[in-house]
Amino acid sequence: MTTRLRSLPDPRHPDPADAPPLRWGVLAPGGIAADFTDALHAHTRQRVVAAGSRSAERAAAFAAAHGVERSYGSYAELVADPDVDVVYVASPHTQHAEHALLAIAAGKSVLVEKPLAADAEDARRIERAAKASGVFAMEAMWTRYLPQTDIIRQLLDDGALGDVRVVTADFGGSARFDPASRLFDPALGGGALLDLGVYVVSWASFAIGRPAGIIAAGTLASTGVDEQASLILSSVTGAQALLSTGLRAATPSLATICGSEARVETGSPFWSASGLRFVQGGDVLSWDDPYGRPGRQGMSYEAAALARYVTEGLTDSPLHPLVEAVQTVETIDEARRQLGVAGVGSSAGA
Numbered sequence: 590m591t592t593r594l595r596s597l598p599d600p601r602h603p604d605p606a607d608a609p610p611l612r613w614g615v616l617a618p619g620g621i622a623a624d625f626t627d628a629l630h631a632h633t634r635q636r637v638v639a640a641g642s643r644s645a646e647r648a649a650a651f652a653a654a655h656g657v658e659r660s661y662g663s664y665a666e667l668v669a670d671p672d673v674d675v676v677y678v679a680s681p682h683t684q685h686a687e688h689a690l691l692a693i694a695a696g697k698s699v700l701v702e703k704p705l706a707a708d709a710e711d712a713r714r715i716e717r718a719a720k721a722s723g724v725f726a727m728e729a730m731w732t733r734y735l736p737q738t739d740i741i742r743q744l745l746d747d748g749a750l751g752d753v754r755v756v757t758a759d760f761g762g763s764a765r766f767d768p769a770s771r772l773f774d775p776a777l778g779g780g781a782l783l784d785l786g787v788y789v790v791s792w793a794s795f796a797i798g799r800p801a802g803i804i805a806a807g808t809l810a811s812t813g814v815d816e817q818a819s820l821i822l823s824s825v826t827g828a829q830a831l832l833s834t835g836l837r838a839a840t841p842s843l844a845t846i847c848g849s850e851a852r853v854e855t856g857s858p859f860w861s862a863s864g865l866r867f868v869q870g871g872d873v874l875s876w877d878d879p880y881g882r883p884g885r886q887g888m889s890y891e892a893a894a895l896a897r898y899v900t901e902g903l904t905d906s907p908l909h910p911l912v913e914a915v916q917t918v919e920t921i922d923e924a925r926r927q928l929g930v931a932g933v934g935s936s937a938g939a
Contacts (some may be wrong), residue, residue, distance in 0.1 A: 593869055597876050598743040605882075609900040610634040610895035614673035614697075616641050616664055616688050617680035618651035621702060624885040625677060625729075625892075626655045631826065632882055632889035635896055637677075641667025650697030664688060668695035674919065677729075678702060681771055682778030686711035689726065693718045698899050700891070704787040705914040707778040708933070712918040716911045725899050727851075727906045728914035730791050732860045734890040737878060739851055740865060741846065742908075745796070747749040749867070751850030756796040756830040758789040758859060761817075761840035766810065771811045772836055780814035780930065781807075782921045786834035788860045789844075790917050790924075791909075793822050798844045799916050801825045805924035810836075813931050820924055857902075862887045931936035 602608075602879055615622045617834055618640045626637045638658050642648035645662030652660040661667045668676055668691055676692035678685055678701045686706045692699040693715070705728045706712040713783055719726035732738055757777065759938065762785060764772050770778040772784060782790075793800070800822035807818035818834035824830075842858035851870075856863030856877070864877035882889060898906060923935040 593872055594749060594867060594874060597867060597874050598740055598747075600739045602739070602893065602897075603880060605633045605889040605893035606897040608633060608635070610636070611674040611896045611899065612672055613637045613892075614639040614641060614667045614670060614676045615651070615657070616667055616676050616678050616692070617684075618642055618648060619679055621885070622677065622679035623651070623655065625679065625888050626657070628882070628886045628889040629892050630656065632886065633893055633896075635892055635935060639670050639673055640666055664691055668692050668697055669679045674698060675700060675725075675899065682707040683776070687716055689715045689758050689892070690718050693724045695728060696722070696724060698895070700727050700729050700895055701731050702729045703791075704728070704783055704833050704918050705911070707783060707917060708913065709919040709922045712915040716915050719904065719911060723904055725895070725904050726911060727895055727898075728909060728911070729888070729891055730787075730909055730914065731888045731891040732791070733795065733909040734894045735862055735876070735887055736880065736890075737855065737863065737865050737876070744853060744867065745791075745802060745846070750846060750848030750853065752826070753796055753828045753846060753848050755847040756793050756828065756845065757832070757847075758792040758830070758844040759833045759840045760785045760788050760842050760858070760860065761833065761835040761838050763839045764836045766837075768812050773810050773814055775812060775931065779812065780925065781834045782814070782815050782818055782925055784847060786818060786924075787917060788922060789832040789834055790820070790822075790920050792844050792859065793832060794913055794917055794920075797822070797824040797826070797828045797830055800830070800920055803920060803927070804922045805927040807835075809929060809930050815925055815928050815930055818924060818928060822920065861885075862910050
């Protein structure tokens with residue numbers, strides 16, 4: 590018998606300021622690091638106390654602009670700072686493994702920007718090192734820690750959707766082609782899948798788990814990176830995820846999870862604080878985010894979650910464990926291989 594919800598569940602941990610305070614070090618102070626630092630300072634009790642760059646001048650400028658106490662002209666100095674509890678790795682994709690391993694070797698908890706690494710083997714290196722050292726490590730897939738995602742997680746856990754059958758997600762942006770930019774340069778981990786597609790692949794993983802089958806189609810830029818990609822992922826239960834990503838056209842950035850009993854639809858963009866609709870027959874329940882942390886201010890939720898986990902003595906995120914972050918990169922590897930991206934081998938299911 591179909592159960593019709595009278596109301597949606599309340600999100601848990603809606604206030605990042607209730608998390609324990611930690612002291613953060615920012616490794617590679619670029620644009621996303623600036624937004625992360627601002628979100629952390631605005632919405633949590635945690636603080637960035639140090640910034641590290643290969644350029645002492647750049648680190649000092651970042652520190653001055655964001656009220657950070659100390660700056661270092663090397664990453665080794667940053668991770669060695671005894672006052673740093675956790676390192677936020679915000680370097681380019683191709684450097685994630687090197688810098689995450691540096692922090693882990695120093696015994697620091699680490700939050701690594703998505704994707705966890707530029708390929709699956711490097712992602713597995715991070716996972717193995719963190720487990721061997723007993724150090725907390727987490728991918729910065731901030732969408733997983735937003736209030737709207739928590740509501741959807743509760744709906745899935747309670748079986749309110751029934752058996753999940755179809756999942757959809759898109760994330761495309763319009764970028765001017767520049768072969769020297771990180772988006773189109775293969776040496777910097779360029780391509781739609783590693784930059785934007787990680788969100789849609791992670792959404793599918795959230796909804797249906799590790800894919801049993803992967804079909805990819807798309808186009809390559811003249812530099813050889815994937816410029817546009819569409820994926821069909823299938824699960825062992827027969828569910829399918831229909832995903833798209835690209836660099837040359839802005840798309841709605843919507844996501845759905847459709848089950849045998851009901852479906853949930855996110856607002857736009859699905860990867861940031863927005864809202865959702867629960868649709869069951871002719872009944873519709875809506876929820877709009879009321880917390881006033883739009884855009885990248887929502888990164889405060891992932892920082893708060895990490896602070897709770899580290900304080901509780903955990904070494905992995907219960908909401909988005911490292912093994913799942915590794916599997917997401919494996920899926921991206923296989924999709925890029927099917928598209929013909931140079932230098933990418935099949936690692937799906939490895």
